Amino acid sequence: MSGLQQPVEVLDSRGQPLRLGRKIGQGGEGTVFEIVGAPETVAKIYSQPMLPQRAEKIRAMAAMRTPEIEKLTAWPTELLLLRSGAPVGLKMPTVVGHKDIHQLYSPKSRRSEFPGADWRFLVRAAANLCRAFATVHEASGVIADVNHGGVLVAQDARVRLIDCDSFQITASGKRYLCDVGVPIFTPPELQGLVFTGLVRTPNHDNFGLAVLIFLMLFMGRHPFAGRYLGTGEMPVERAIREHRFAYGVNHAAAQMQPPPGTAPLNILSAPVVRLFERAFARDAARAGRPTAREWMAALDVLEGELVQCTASSSHWHIAGLQDCPWCRMEGATGVGLFSATASVGATRYFDLDAFWKQITTLEPPGPLPSLVNPVAENRIPLSPYARQFRRRRRFHLPIALFVAALPMAAAFVDLPVLARLFFIVTGIILFVLVKLVLKAQLSTIGFIERERAYREQWEGVLAEWKAKAGPGAFDARRAELERLRGAWRELDEIRSRRMAETAAGKEIRQRRRFLEGFEVADAEVPGLTPSRKSLLESFGIETAADIDEKALYTVPDFGVKLIDDLIAWRAAIERRFRFDASQPDDIQEIDLIEREMLVHRARLEAEFRRGLQDLQQLRNQILFARTSLHGKGQDAYIDNLQAAADLKAVTK
Amino acid sequence: MSDLEQIPFGASEFAENPEPRCPCLLLLDTSQSMAGVPIEELNQGLATFKQELAADTLAMKRVELAIVTFGPVQMLSDFQTPDRFMPPNLTSSGDTPMGAAISGGLEMIRQRKATYKANGVPYYRPWVFLITDGAPTDSWEAAAAEVRAGEEQRGFSFLAVAVEGANVDILSRISVRPPLKLSGLRFRDLFAWLSSSLSHVSRSQIGQGVRLAPPGWAEV
Structure with a gap:
């Protein structure tokens, strides 16, 4: 529909025209616009003509x-029409301050998008999601197309369901179906079916609900995405169809293992575990999955049972576990699962020692493999050119001897001595000449040039090999990280030193605060008239703490006498000051140091994370270069050997 | 998680972000013939690519990019999510060892899939995107056979883009799908399209076909 960007006139259900504003979003079915003058509502305009149904x-x-319903969803409030009376879209409430649920359940985005969210928050949000599902179900609706794009979460864990116009609705005895669905939230009994014309039930929804709750409680992991121990591919849809719940009691029989570094099901209380087992059981289609209300009750109880981890304030888990599951996960993977930036002085969540394990388990590419092969070096056969060259050169001596032999033979005939001498000399000259001519015809220049060309090529390839396949870049980055590790360890020292300095400054600050309690305005000093007092204040001298000689001399009309009296006033007050070491120090000072340390830590932490990624990349690049350049290197090496051997053979 | 269970390397990446992955491998021709404006436009295109992907929060967690350049064959980056991907500044040099680049790249895909499986992370069918303006200067027949086998087993989708001057005949013998011809040097349009296609795929369901927007950058 071409009118989509600038929609034509749209009327509300009472026939009043609406002014559409900025485009907010675009989905598969239509576009959502602001409504001018009604910020609490938005308009969704369909891109295809709306069917009467x-x-x-x-x-x-x-x-x-x-x-x-209005509190928990973005439920349509009215139908929008064109002036012609044709339906064109709907009006619904604006949902502000909410984010996609996937931003909450993935640890990576959770740290930035939901900085305060710990596991209590996730349990609460999951319970709120159940409230939303229960409300729709109790209004005889079915969400039908359950998926991670249909749920928004606010910073206070409240949940809103969106895309409500696709729900399955029953009203006045008539049922309006939903023609779509997302396979990884679809129950086994509906897997592979065509959704058009399919009647959905709350029990179908309850499968998708259980998947969403699982994603939230298990750090974004899908319950059916595991390590498949059989052969072949095991996409999530197939695992759902075949009831292969990777974390369930029957996971071994289903040939599934939870992915490495994930939490087991028993981090949940037994009642919640049972709900998951029931939701993903083989007979759940018949026996019925836990309803939204059952989940809600169990999750509310779960939230009340959570205790704070003794090691990390951002970790909450059920009581009675041997150790904190999040400490274990963070320790095993080095990943911070929850953000701990909520309050200053929170325990660190980045465990460098755990993270460092990742760096040490990353196998270095190792020394540069050699392209040189000493065995080949001794066995290199001469090239056909060199062999031909040598063959041809072998005939030089016989030919020259043969040519020289003719005049020489004459020397043996009975001739005068002079004539004999002439033939001998002629023979020698001929011998030399023939040898020279033959040699000139067989030049070694070609071999010299070939040798140089191949030597240069080999040198070039070797340089490339060293640069790209050598471990240098990896080792250098690794050494850099070692250095940063040292800097990380020094942070604790720097912190204690700063704290000690703060303690030393404690008396100075206490004295200052004491002096600040005495205002110049209340001072009884001879000659200090009210007008002089206000003059002092205008120069920033307000309390006894501000009184000092230098400052007073900058004030006009203040004589030596008055200045001395003021200083004496201050001194008299100061004599009454008693330092009290037991008094708590200025919280702001300590806060400042802690904040500064947090900033340092955060920066180093980012460096470590980036460093690990770099190492991974460098390692793979180096190993890749070793494979991809090896053939070329070997060829250049052999070519160079060959050219050198040939040259040696022909110049011998 | 038992105490004795080994944590394979890379687990932290997937613990942090367990979203299904949508791997995309770029095989880029950086041979001498690409020198000048073409390589500049290609660099601009890659920068556009990152920008456009960055606008989509879900794609930022699901798409993974890897780059292999040829002339000479080099792995510029192994598979990583777009937030970690830094648009490179490519320079042109050397010949066109396309066969070696394809074989090396397909091996990277095999390894990446094994990592996904070991970490229980679902994945979409990988995309391989070959962009060239020449003809292979090495033997490419084995690579072509690998591409055919991989396409038949639905192991990946291989797309070849012919820049002006490319040997389309050989490309169509390597790629099962007919090669697309880039009109002019519209690399930026090409990468904007690729970004929105990947966004689209990463929102789709694994294993289901996705209808992509027509490539506006291709010659008809």
């Missing part, structure tokens, strides 16, 4: 609104 559904939905 769909329009009727929206009207029915608007009619069935209740305060509960």
Whole structure:
């Protein structure tokens, strides 16, 4: 629809025109716009003409609104029409300050998008999600297309369901279906079916609900995504269809293992474990999965049972566990699961020792493998060119001897001595000449040039090999991280030193605070008239703490006498000051140091994380280069050996 | 999680972000013939690519990029999510060892899939995107056979993009899908399209076909 960007006139259900504002979002079905003058509502305009059935559904939905539904969902409030009377979209409440649920359940985005969220928060948000599901179910609705894009969460763990116009609704005895679904939230009994015309039930929803709760409680892991021990691929949909719950009591029989570094099911209280087992059981389609209300009750109890980890204030878990599951996970993976930045002085969540294990288990690429092969070096056969060259050169001597032999033979004939001498000399000259001519025809220049070209090529390849396949870049980055590790350890020392300095400054600060308690305005000093007092104040001299000679001399019209009296006033007050070491120190000072340390730590932590990624990348790049450059290197090496051997053979 | 269970390397990456992965491998021709404006435009295109992906929070967690350049063959980056991906500044040099680049790249995909499986992380069918303006200067027949086998087993989708001057005949013998011809040097449009296609795929369901927008950057 071309009118989508600048929609034509849209009317509300009472026939009043609406002014659409900025485009807020775009989905598969349509576009959402602001409504000018009504910031609490938005308009969704469909990109395809609306079927009468769909329009009727929206009207029915608007009619069935209740305060509960409105609190937990972005329920359609009315149908929007074109002036022609054709339905074009719907009006619904604006949901502000909420974020996609995947931002909450993935640890990586949780740290930045939900900085205060710990496991209590996740349990609470999951319980709130159940409230939303229960409300829809009790209004005889079915969410049907349960998925991670349909739930928004606020910073206070309240939840809103969106995309409500796709829900399955029953109103006045008529059922409006939902034609879509997302496989990884679809129960086994519906896997592979066509959703169009399919009647959905709350029991189907309750599968998707259990998956969402699992994602929230288990750090974004899908209950059916595990390590499959059989052969072949095991996509999540297939695992759902075949009831292979990776964390369940039957996981071994299902040939599934939870992924490494994940928490086991028994970090939950027994009642919640039972709910998951029931939700993902083979007979759940028949026997019925836990309802939203059952989940809600169990999660509310769970939240009340949580205790804080003794080691980390951002960790909450059920009581009675041998150790904190989040400490174990963070220790095993080096990943901070929850943000601990909520308060200054919170226990550190970045465990460098645990993280360092990741760095040490990363196997270095090792020394540069050699391209040189001493065995090949001794066995290199001469090239056909060199062999031909040598063959041809072997004939030089016989040919020259043969040519020289003719005049020489004449020397043996009975001739005068002079003539004999002439033939001998002629023979020698001929011999030399023939040898020279033959040699000139067989030049070694070609071999010299070949040798140089291949030597240079080999040198080039060797340099590239050293640069790209050598461990240098990896080792250097690794050494850099070692250095940072030293800096991290020094932080504790720096912190204690700063704290000690603060303690030393404690008396100075206490004295100052004491002096600040005496205002110049109340001072009884001869000659210090009210007008002089206000003059002092305008120069920033307000309390006894501000009195000092230098400052007073800058004030106009203040004589030596008056200045001396003022200093004496201050001294008299100061004599009454008694330092009390037991008094708590200025909290702000300590806060400042702690904050500074946090900043340092955060920066170093980011460096470590980046460093680990770099090491991983460098290692893979080096290993890749070793494979991809090896053939070329070997070829260049052999070519160079060959050219050198040939040259040696022909110049011998 | 038993005490004795080994944690494979890379587990931290998936503990932090267990979202399903959508791997995309770029095989980029950086041979001498790409010198000048083409390589500049390619660099710009890669910068665009990162920017556009960064606008999509879900794609930032699901898409993984790897780059292999050829001329000479080099792994510029192994698979990583776009937030970690730094657009490179490519320079052109050397010949066109396309066969070695393809084989090396496909091996990277095999290894990455093994890592996904070992860590129980679902994944989409990987994309391989070959961009070239020349013809292979090494033997490419083995690589072509690997591409065909991989496509048949649905192990990945291989797409070849021919820049002006490319040997389309050989490309169509390597790629099962017909190669697309880049009109002019519209690398930026190409990467904007690739980004939105990957966003689209990363929102789709694993194993289901996705209808992509027509590539506006290709010659018809």
